[in-house]
Amino acid sequence: MRVCIHRGTHEIGGTCIEIEAQKKRIVLDIGLPLESEFSDIPLPPVPGFKEVDSSLLGVFISHPHLDHYGLAPKLLQETPVLIGSAALRILKAGSQFIPGGADFNNTIEINNRTPIMLGPFTLTPYLVDHSAYDAYGLLVEADGQRLYYSGDFRGHGRKGKLLDSFVSHPPKDIDVLLMEGSTFGRSGIDDKYPSESDLENKFLEMFRGIKGMSLIWCSGQNIDRLVTVYRACRHSGRQFIADMYTACVLQSIENQRLPQPGWKGFRVYLPWFQKQTIIRKELFDLARSFAPWRIYPEQIKEEANKSVMLFRPSMKTDLEKADCLEDATLIYSMWSGYLERDQYRPLRDWLDEKSIPLVHCHTSGHAPISDLKRLANALAPKMLVPIHSFEPAQFPDHFENVVLKDDGHWWELTAVCHG
Ligand SMILES: [Zn+2]
Structure with a gap:
């Protein structure tokens, strides 16, 4: 597998990750950068976004937040979009009232812990606790390698038990963990968030x-x-x-x-x-x-x-x-x-x-550092790549095997993990 994070290595929002295996590709999230919700942001340079390209097998939308799906309305109508069914209905309902809502023509429904085979990829969504409803992390398997994308998550919301059960029986042998770090720079190391x-x-x-x-x-x-x-x-x-x-x-x-x-x-x-x-x-x-x-x-x-x-x-x-x-x-x-x-x-x-x-009166939609650690420790990845954070440079102080990446660069899983 090869990975390119088009946006999100140094920011919260705009998340877009392209993954390639055997010349086929999938994309994880297609978000709007946080500060530019209403300006005209171009699509990342992914073949298949602007012209039909059969090697693009699908775009996974982890949850219905603009910083994860906001550029999706610009996709070609035939692009297969993988999304939870409730998340899709929320976006449809919202699009009646607010600009930037999305209504997709070609969707593949995702369900908690139900693998989907897409070309060389096996994709297994994991329902997570987040301030968006019907939100998922995703296990991506191809070429005998395993990448886990955390999406946005927490453990102190109304579905907090999902984090407990995930860390007690995590997917094994993870080569790469792409983990969100929204909380870095926004709160202290020992902060606990109210439930x-x-x-x-x-x-x-x-x-x-x-x-x-x-x-x-x-x-x-x-x-x-x-x-x-x-x-x-x-x-x-x-x-x-x-x-x-x-x-x-x-x-x-x-x-x-x-x-x-x-x-x-x-x-x-x-x-x-x-x-x-x-x-x-x-x-x-x-x-x-x-x-x-x-x-x-x-x-x-x-x-x-x-x-x-x-x-x-x-x-x-x-x-x-x-x-x-x-x-x-x-x-x-x-x-x-x-x-x-x-x-x-x-x-x-x-x-x-x-x-x-x-x-x-508020509590965060994201995990405090202590819960990020629970996830990272449970998955024990060979490489942890920070994403969805304004402070990726803080990750090495808290986690093992951190490798910082830049937007727009392709990297191989094997070369970095074992090379
Ligand atoms: Zn979110």
Whole structure:
């Protein structure tokens, strides 16, 4: 096997790895670089991306986060895309409302621990705990060699047990481990991250203390977090108001154990911004399907102190018009780095102007260093290559057999491992 990491050796985001065996190739992830979500980023120079090339057998998408699939809409329609079925439905549901969503024509469904034979490759996906739903690591076998790609993962979310079972029975004889290191540079060596159940208690305490509306700003695709917030709502006696986009995403997963329209205290609000999308795309049947659970602007003020409402910056005017912001608090439940970006200055000013306190309540979607070590120790690879990290140079301080790579360079598994 030969490997080329086109992007991701020195950054979080933009992940794209090409692997070749017997003149056939697969690609792992095709992400957007983190800082450039809305600018025009070219596809990596992979044969088969821009013109048909039968030696490209498929593109594996580890999970539905933009930094792992964001360039996929630029692929040729016939490109086979390997993706989890729930992940695919989430992307389809999301693409109705947000630009950059993906809808693939030619997909190969992946399932936990079920190998797929693709030319010379045997690909075995491993379901992982992450802030994206239906996320996978991948074992790639070809030419008698074994590479494991961690994808993005953690062990403190609602599927944390997946990491425990993986490290207790890991795939054996791994030649190369490509492991994410998002956490390096973002937190300390001994940091432990709160679990989603820890957060649930924190949210509950906050909902009990906030006099007016509790606004929550979190990703509509962080399903673990939505479950956490919904559960805290139920315990606090507040209703949960989701925007229609988030309600669609939750429904699309088709998992009856996840909160969704029809569940007790689950209301659906249609913000102006999403209403324009409904009108433009004539999604009237979709909007009508939420009718039994809708909450309208004129009801929100009255029910503000009994509600928790999902928030996004585009909803400022909706909330002002609904006159529901007296004694409101905004709980920010994403990575704090996003909030510091210039694009959110108007939001921060707006919060000041309206005297709305901003409090943070979040846990990472990525593993702390201690859990990265659990994975690396369990797999005991002959070579560990850092990926999806701004601080790859820190890896040798914590792991054995680390080899740093650069973007765009091809390397052989055998030559480096045994040479
Ligand atoms: Zn991710």
